[in-house]
Amino acid sequence: MMKTLVITQLAxxxxxxxxxxxxxxxxxxxxxxVAALSQPPKIHPATERPAxxxxxxxxxxxxxxxxxxxxxxxxxxPQGTPPEGGWPAVVCAHGGxxxxxxxxxxxxxxxxxxxxxxxxEGHLPGGRDHGIEGNLPAGTGHENAGPARKDWFGDRDLPDxxxxxxxxxxxxxRANSLLRSFPEINPKKxxxxxxxxxxxxxxxxxxxxxxxxxxxxxxxxxxIHESDNPGLAQWFPPTNxxxxxFADYRTKWDPSAHLPLAKMPMLWVTGVAxxxxxxxxxxxxxxxxxxxxxxxxxxxxxxxxxNGWEDAPEIWDFANHxxxxxxxxxxxxxxxxxxxxxxxxxxSGEFSEAWVYCTTSGGLWKDRKWNFIQCNLEKGELVSxxxxxxxxxxxLIYGFRTVGGGRNNHAASEVxxxxx
Numbered sequence: 001m002m003k004t005l006v007i008t009q010l011a012x013x014x015x016x017x018x019x020x021x022x023x024x025x026x027x028x029x030x031x032x033x034v035a036a037l038s039q040p041p042k043i044h045p046a047t048e049r050p051a052x053x054x055x056x057x058x059x060x061x062x063x064x065x066x067x068x069x070x071x072x073x074x075x076x077x078p079q080g081t082p083p084e085g086g087w088p089a090v091v092c093a094h095g096g097x098x099x100x101x102x103x104x105x106x107x108x109x110x111x112x113x114x115x116x117x118x119x120x121e122g123h124l125p126g127g128r129d130h131g132i133e134g135n136l137p138a139g140t141g142h143e144n145a146g147p148a149r150k151d152w153f154g155d156r157d158l159p160d161x162x163x164x165x166x167x168x169x170x171x172x173x174r175a176n177s178l179l180r181s182f183p184e185i186n187p188k189k190x191x192x193x194x195x196x197x198x199x200x201x202x203x204x205x206x207x208x209x210x211x212x213x214x215x216x217x218x219x220x221x222x223x224i225h226e227s228d229n230p231g232l233a234q235w236f237p238p239t240n241x242x243x244x245x246f247a248d249y250r251t252k253w254d255p256s257a258h259l260p261l262a263k264m265p266m267l268w269v270t271g272v273a274x275x276x277x278x279x280x281x282x283x284x285x286x287x288x289x290x291x292x293x294x295x296x297x298x299x300x301x302x303x304x305x306x307n308g309w310e311d312a313p314e315i316w317d318f319a320n321h322x323x324x325x326x327x328x329x330x331x332x333x334x335x336x337x338x339x340x341x342x343x344x345x346x347x348s349g350e351f352s353e354a355w356v357y358c359t360t361s362g363g364l365w366k367d368r369k370w371n372f373i374q375c376n377l378e379k380g381e382l383v384s385x386x387x388x389x390x391x392x393x394x395x396l397i398y399g400f401r402t403v404g405g406g407r408n409n410h411a412a413s414e415v416x417x418x419x420x
Contacts, residue, residue, distance in 0.1 A: 028257035029248075031160040034208060037062065037173040040181035044070060048142065049125045051102040051133055059118075059178050061146055062170035065162065069146035071171045072125065073118035074100050077184055078109045086186035088213075088323040089114040091175045093168075095196025095220065096149065098305050099123055099138065103131030107309055111316045112324075114185055116175050120168045120201070121148040130306055146171070149197070152224070152235040153253060156245045165253045168201045173209045180211070189213050189323040193315065195308040196220045196276060200255060203285060206266060207258025214322040215262065216315055218269045218308040220277050221285030222255030227278055228364050256288060263291040267318040267329070269308070271301035272357060278365035280394070283415040294318075294331050297398050297412035299357075313408050332382065332413040335397050340390035344383040345397045345413050354382045354399035360391040362419075368394075375399075393419050 044058040051074055058070040077087050090113050092104045100117045102125075108115035119125060122145030126138030141148075146167040147155065155163045172192065180187040191214040194202035199220025206215040225236045225246075233239075237246050251257050268286040272279055279297075286295045296314045301307060309315065320326030330349025335356075337343030343356055354375040361368035371389070375382040375397065382397050394417045401409035 027251060029251045030208060031166060031252050032062070032170055032173070032208060034173065037170055038177050038209070038211070040177050041174045042068075043178070046072060048072075049132070049134065049136070051131060054102050054105060058144075059174060061174050062161065062167055064146045064167065067144060069122070069167065069171075070142070070144040071118050071120075071146070071174070072100055072123070072142065073116050073175065074102050074105050074125075075114070075116045076105050076109055077114035078112055082184045083186075085188075086184055087114040088112070088189035088191070088319070089116070089179045089185045090319070091115075091172060091179065091190065091192045091212075092117040092309075093120060093172055093192070093194035093198035093201050095194070095198045095305060095308075098195065098198070099125045099127075099132070101125070101130040101132065101305065103129075103306070104309055106131060111319075113319070114179070114182075116179060118171060118175055120171055120198070121164070122146045123148065152232060153241075153249055154235070156241060156249065160252065163253075165201070165204075169204055169208065172201060172205045176209060176211055186323075187211075191215065191319055191323065193218065193309070194220065195305055196303065199277070200224065203255035203262075204253070204258050206262035206264065206289070207255070207260065210263065212264050214265045214267070214319060216267045216269060216318065217285070218312070218315075219274055219282075219303055221268065221282045222259055222288065223281040223284050224254060224277075225249070226281050226284075229276065229278060229366065232276075255285060259285060259288040260290045262289045265292040265318075265322055267294050267296055267314065269296045269298070269301070269312050269315060271303070272297060272299045272370060273366050273368070274301075274303055275366045276303055280365055280415055280417060283396070287414050294329060295412045295414065296329070296410050297396070298410050299398070312410070314410055317408070330399060330401075330409050330411040332397055332399060332411050335395065335413050335416055337384075337388065337395075339392040339418055340387055342384050342387050343395060343397065344381055346381055347399065347411075348380070349411065350401055350409060351377060351382075351399035351411075352402040353377075354397060356384045356388060356395055356397055358388045358392045358395035360389050360393060362393055393417070
């Protein structure tokens with residue numbers, strides 16, 4: 001029955017290319033053979049980069065220039081006997097300049113999850129970060145590797161199947177298929193998370209591979225072409241990309257084309273002033289997802305590997321809610337109100353405090369100064385104690401719970417943009 005359901009879901013995705021009404025996005029194109037990628041990949045031994053108490057391996061990804069690629073990965077399950085039905089598991093997609101990190105796998109293992117972390121740029125792990133051993137050079141290629149990332153869609157003039165983003169998405173789908181083939185894994189309880197560029201990858205995968213139980217993008221999401229970050233904006237028209245290339249990007253690669261078809265629960269984790277993926281496009285990505293979608297805002301979350309999985313306990317709380325029947329995280333609805341007025345928002349869950357974050361600044365999102373107004377926690381509603389300034393250009397409501405001197409249960413509403 002489950003196989004029939006999955007095949008039906010995949011077929012629906014392959015056939016349906018029109019974004020649902022209200023999303024105001026162009027028709028999407030799926031360049032991946034999702035049905036083929038959903039089959040368990042072949043595994044090849046890997047001895048190049050061992051890690052203690054961890055399995056290192058190559059699994060086959062999508063074909064590249066007529067040959068199957070091989071993707072390096074670390075895999076481990078928690079010690080002890082698996083629970084009934086098998087371990088829940090997580091696929092971990094790194095960001096730009098990253099690789100397969102043993103420390104990320106161990107982090108999930110410590111919370112009772114099996115995990116796989118793979119290199120998405122055709123490299124072997126190198127350096128010393130996050131559990132990598134040997135202090136070997138980073139960025140070292142290997143035989144049968146796929147393409148490496150080239151700037152921001154810098155390989156856009158190549159055929160689809162030679163572009164990095166095509167392979168990154170395919171490699172993540174294949175990692176899911178690999179985990180589902182392991183007898184110790186519960187195939188109904190496999191989640192996906194990604195950091196930075198990995199957040200963008202998993203945001204696209206969420207709308208292409210319906211088999212994931214949950215997806216957690218951290219920092220990165222969709223609508224990259226709407227970013228005001230000069231480092232991102234330079235890669236889009238009018239500076240780069242001709243009209244045909246931009247159309248390809250909008251319909252194939254940017255997650256905004258695929259997110260409306262993402263029906264699984266999603267948690268979006270970031271900081272207020274993330275320097276790479278600004279809060280406005282991140283919030284818009286969360287809102288665009290087709291299933292239950294929540295924004296977790298940790299105001300001072302630094303952008304980086306490690307920070308993106310160690311500094312936000314809401315990640316495991318969310319996963320535990322979905323696959324272990326743990327308590328749900330709080331959720332804040334879209335705030336009501338406008339410049340010069342008190343703002344309010346309905347909410348569910350438990351907070352100790354809640355605040356309005358508002359800015360009167362314009363210009364680059366990452367450079368804006370934010371002001372803070374505390375909220376009263378009324379029955380089912382958060383209400384600002386004072387009106388927000390008449391000059392407010394954007395605002396949101398954010399809450400958290402304090403327990404034993406630490407803070408958790410961070411949640412935020414979507415960002416309400418009054419004027420650019």
